[in-house]
Amino acid sequence: MKLLTHNLLSSHVRGVGPRGFPLRLQATEVRINPVEFNPDFVARMIPKVEWAALLEAADTVPKGPIEGYEHDEKFLRQMHHVLLEVDVLEGTLQCPESGRLFPISRGIPNMLLSDEETET
Amino acid sequence: MDHEAAQLEKQHVHDVYESTAPYFSDLQSKAWPRVRQFLQEQKPGSLIADIGCGTGKYLKVNSQVYTLGCDYCGPLVEIARSRGCEVMVCDNLQLPFRDQGLDAIISIGVIHHFSTKQRRIRAIKEMARVLVPGGQLMIYVWAMEQKNRHFEKQDVLVPWNRALCSRLFADSSQPGRKQPCAHSERSHPYHPPCSVCSCSVCFQEQCHSQRSHSLDYEPLMARMCCADISKGGEEENGFSNTLGKSFRSWFFSRSLDESTLRKQIERVRPLKNTDGWAHSTISIQPSPHASLDSGPQEPFSTREQNLDEDVFVEMSQKQLEWPRAPATMKHLCGDQQGEVRRNGDGNFLEGANTSENGMNAGDVEEGPPSAGRILRRISALDSTDSNPEETISVEDQQPNVLDSRAFMRYYHVFREGELYGLLKEHVAELHVLSSGNDHGNWCIIAEKKDNCD
Numbered sequence: 001m002k003l004l005t006h007n008l009l010s011s012h013v014r015g016v017g018p019r020g021f022p023l024r025l026q027a028t029e030v031r032i033n034p035v036e037f038n039p040d041f042v043a044r045m046i047p048k049v050e051w052a053a054l055l056e057a058a059d060t061v062p063k064g065p066i067e068g069y070e071h072d073e074k075f076l077r078q079m080h081h082v083l084l085e086v087d088v089l090e091g092t093l094q095c096p097e098s099g100r101l102f103p104i105s106r107g108i109p110n111m112l113l114s115d116e117e118t119e120t
Numbered sequence: 121m122d123h124e125a126a127q128l129e130k131q132h133v134h135d136v137y138e139s140t141a142p143y144f145s146d147l148q149s150k151a152w153p154r155v156r157q158f159l160q161e162q163k164p165g166s167l168i169a170d171i172g173c174g175t176g177k178y179l180k181v182n183s184q185v186y187t188l189g190c191d192y193c194g195p196l197v198e199i200a201r202s203r204g205c206e207v208m209v210c211d212n213l214q215l216p217f218r219d220q221g222l223d224a225i226i227s228i229g230v231i232h233h234f235s236t237k238q239r240r241i242r243a244i245k246e247m248a249r250v251l252v253p254g255g256q257l258m259i260y261v262w263a264m265e266q267k268n269r270h271f272e273k274q275d276v277l278v279p280w281n282r283a284l285c286s287r288l289f290a291d292s293s294q295p296g297r298k299q300p301c302a303h304s305e306r307s308h309p310y311h312p313p314c315s316v317c318s319c320s321v322c323f324q325e326q327c328h329s330q331r332s333h334s335l336d337y338e339p340l341m342a343r344m345c346c347a348d349i350s351k352g353g354e355e356e357n358g359f360s361n362t363l364g365k366s367f368r369s370w371f372f373s374r375s376l377d378e379s380t381l382r383k384q385i386e387r388v389r390p391l392k393n394t395d396g397w398a399h400s401t402i403s404i405q406p407s408p409h410a411s412l413d414s415g416p417q418e419p420f421s422t423r424e425q426n427l428d429e430d431v432f433v434e435m436s437q438k439q440l441e442w443p444r445a446p447a448t449m450k451h452l453c454g455d456q457q458g459e460v461r462r463n464g465d466g467n468f469l470e471g472a473n474t475s476e477n478g479m480n481a482g483d484v485e486e487g488p489p490s491a492g493r494i495l496r497r498i499s500a501l502d503s504t505d506s507n508p509e510e511t512i513s514v515e516d517q518q519p520n521v522l523d524s525r526a527f528m529r530y531y532h533v534f535r536e537g538e539l540y541g542l543l544k545e546h547v548a549e550l551h552v553l554s555s556g557n558d559h560g561n562w563c564i565i566a567e568k569k570d571n572c573d
Contacts, residue, residue: 005188005206008167010218021218041184044165050218102216108201110194110209111216115126 001109004083006057007050009109011095011102013117019097022053027104029090035080042080043070049083058082125235132277132530133233134192137174140280140527141195151177154558155228158258158565159185166223171212171247172230176200179207185223190215212243217250225250225257229561231539232261232531235275240532241546248549251568257550260561264533267560271533280527534562 011020046065054061061082062075069075093102093109100117103110155178162168164184173179173189174196180187180203189207191197200207210216212230225247234240247257264271539562540555550566557563 001208002206004186005208008188008218008221009208009216012214012216018219038184041165041186044163045167045186048165048167048221106198106201108194108197108207108209109216112192112209112211113214115123 001088001104001107002084003054003057003086003088004045004049005109006088006093007053007083009093009111011098011100012111013095013098013100013113016095016097020095022050022056022096023093023102024096025057025088025091025093027088027091029088031087031089032081033085033087035084037077037080039073039076039080042076042083045083046070046079054082058086121236122239125239128235128530129233132528136280136527136529137193138195141193141199151181152228152260152558152561154563155226155258155260156181158226158256159187159224162224162256167221168224168226169217169222169250171215171225171227173197173200173205173207176203176205176207178226178228179203179205213239213246215246215250219249220252220255222250223252223255225255226259227257228260229262231259232533233529235530235532237542241542244543244547244550248547248566248568253568253570255568256553257566257568258563259539259566260558260563261539262531262533263557263560263562264535274533274535276531276533277528278531280529536562538562539564 006023006025009021009023010018011023013020046069051064055063060078062078066072066075087107088104089107091104093104093111094100095102100113159168159178159181162182162185166185168182168185168187170176170178170187170189173191174193176189176199178187179189179200187206189197189200189205190210190212191200191207192209192211194209197207197209208216212227212234227243227247231240231243234243244257244259251257264274536557540552543550543552543564543566547566549569551569553565553567555562555564
């Protein structure tokens with residue numbers, strides 16, 4: 001699971017609503033997956049990122065988009081690495097409101113809930 | 121009601137996909153060109169989700185966008201992951217996404233697996249919720265109106281055809297896995313090879329005859345048909361490039377099957393309603409196997425039922441260990457049906473445990489030995505001097521290793537206008553941009569309105 005994916009994920013446990021975001025990430029196994037750097041692609045992603053969630057999930061992230069980031073290759077490469085190359089293979093995602101844990105195994109988050117847990 | 125719906129879907133959607141996932145191959149999951157086009161038209165840097173991604177055939181169509189694959193079926197998701205896709209396991213009815221985070225969503229052959237109208241609406245509303253305003257949603261569902269087959273009812277159980285087996289390519293010498301060819305699946309009679317690209321699966325001729333609500337679709341498809349196929353070849357290690365001549369001859373040989381079988385297909389046995397369930401039963405669609413009882417010489421490997429999976433996977437005698445007797449499938453499909461009643465508001469479920477009764481695995485152990493003859497063709501891919509005409513008969517010697525009941529998939533096939541009506545009446549947050557028919561699917565593109573939620 002990439003951190004860009006994590007940035008989109010939210011808990012849908014019943015009653016939690018928007019407080020289900022962001023999920024708290026606990027990674028027990030991480031791999032770095034080289035991905036071809038596409039500065040245009042990364043630049044377009046930046047405005048879509050929920051930065052607070054990203055800061056929670058990743059250690060070495062700039063505090064926010066810097067001015068002129070579209071042309072700042074160093075910044076873009078850093079973001080590229082964090083968003084696209086860090087791959088969480090094993091770990092958990094925790095709902096911040098309910099505490100419910102969603103597992104990540106073999107790089108795949110499992111977001112299924114039981115009937116009792118889901119919103120109606 | 122909702123619980124029963126979930127139970128039915130568990131048995132006749134989720135469990136089936138889970139059990140049959142190992143048999144899936146890239147070949148049989150066709151990438152519809154119109155869907156590929158939709159994905160390619162998204163702006164670079166878009167965040168896109170394929171809800172119901174299966175093995176991930178659409179996840180790498182556009183390298184300029186970020187595409188997430190989501191599916192309820194773990195094994196299918198694992199396959200997609202093994203191909204390097206970013207995927208997760210989740211439920212269409214409770215998408216684990218924050219509101220308004222995605223630029224586009226595709227839902228290809230998914231909504232028709234929901235067994236009640238309310239659930240279908242919920243699925244669509246969930247996808248609308250996670251779209252940004254202005255974001256687009258593309259939905260494909262099976263149409264009730266088909267050229268080659270006849271759905272008696274809208275709620276049907278369709279047998280799974282075990283000819284869809286990945287073995288054919290397991291022994292291929294290709295290192296790693298190649299992406300499937302971009303050729304779109306056809307649910308219509310075979311068309312002669314396209315004169316433009318000499319691809320026998322090209323549906324260019326078909327394009328012009330497509331019924332469609334929106335005129336956009338016809339010229340669009342005609343135009344992009346062959347172009348996409350050649351482009352698809354470059355982008356995705358085009359299947360036809362990989363296999364070349366033998367591939368084309370394989371497809372050609374498939375056509376011979378189809379033409380001899382057309383009569384067979386049209387004789388699909390109508391289902392009789394048992395007393396007391398006169399108007400509201402699910403139909404079990406007879407599988408091609410069902411018509412094998414009419415004689416020992418019918419070629420086995422035809423498949424006109426499945427719209428999103430390829431018709432043929434042909435296998436050599438060596439490769440094939442064919443454990444299954446069609447007799448039981450025939451017996452199952454032909455003589456019994458799901459005893460499920462449809463009630464007034466379009467939900468076909470009433471009461472619990474209704475779908476179980478129609479298919480009792482215990483009944484299907486016996487079958488006349490003569491009905492067990494399976495015919496299959498020598499794979500053109502295997503033999504250097506392929507002879508498409510040759511058929512082999514195989515004795516039904518082996519026990520039934522598959523519970524036929526478990527592999528009936530539930531579909532709610534849509535009538536013309538039904539999908540459109542569903543969005544118009546129940547999903548106010550979406551505005552329909554276009555709708556039409558694509559190879560036996562009703563399709564819609566809708567846009568999330570501004571100032572919603």
